Amino acid sequence: MANSMKTIASKCFPKAIQVTDRFHVQKLALEALQNIRIKHRWDAIDQENQQIKQAKTQGEQFVPKEFSNGDTRKQLLARSRYLLYKAPSNWTQNQSERSKILFAEYPDIKVAFDLVQGLRNIFNTATTIQTAYTKLAHWHKDVEASGFKSFQTVANSISVNYRSILNYFINKSTNASAESFNAKIKAFRAQFRGVKNVEFFLYRLTTIFA
Incomplete structure (x- = not known):
């Protein structure tokens, strides 16, 4: 969604329809969700540290409270990272059991998770630009109702780039093939601990992959 990339694409391919990859849009929403989880985790760490200090002053041994799955509050928030993706x-x-405890303890994380899933479902189920546009408008209203500042930033980014985002629904194009090829190039380069002769390196890429 960077303006520099849009400018490059429009100059190099003036007749092409620009598409913002859905995975970059979803990544913004996932980062907003993880920010909420991380804030709660820092609060849990601070709370536990205070409880440890208090136990020491009273000459007692601190024993953290455990939930039904054996996680402490701090562990619950740390181990929930991957299930939220x-x-x-x-x-x-185990993740299903942990999610029930997490959402019961932190309802705001549940609301944020539902927003992420709602955005994902739009990309998975919408078949036309018109349908996607309507669903994104409803999703934007849900974001406003949630009051999450981080998700409002995501919604604003979608509003600014909505034309290229909606272009995805023309034939559901992504840059997955380009990302895959880029990974192959990086792996090929890593085998030789870097590249000194760029021209020869490009020749080898052409010979092997073209």
Whole structure:
């Protein structure tokens, strides 16, 4: 969504339809969700440190409270990181149990998680630009109702780039193939601990991959 990339694309390919990759849009929403989790984790760490200090002053041994799955509050927030990236259908049994405790203890994380899943469902289910536009408008209203500043930033970014984001729904194009090829180039370069002769390196890439 960088303006510099849009300028490069428009100059190099003036007749092409620009598409903002859905995964970059979803990544913004996931980062907003993780920021909420991280804030709660820092609060839990601070709370536990205060309890440890208080126990020491009273000459007692601090024993942290554990939830039904054996996690302490601090562990619960730390170990919930990866389950928040997944759809509920892809959770393991442990992740499903942990999510129930997490959402019960932190309802705001549940609201933020639902916003992320709602955005993901728009990309998965919408079949036309018109349908996607309507669903994104409803999602924007849900973001406003939530009051999350981080998600409001995501919604504003979507509003600014909505044309290129909606272009995804023309034929659901992504840059997955380009990202895959880029990974192959990086792995190929890493085998030789870097590149000194760029021209020869490009020749080898052309010979092997073209």
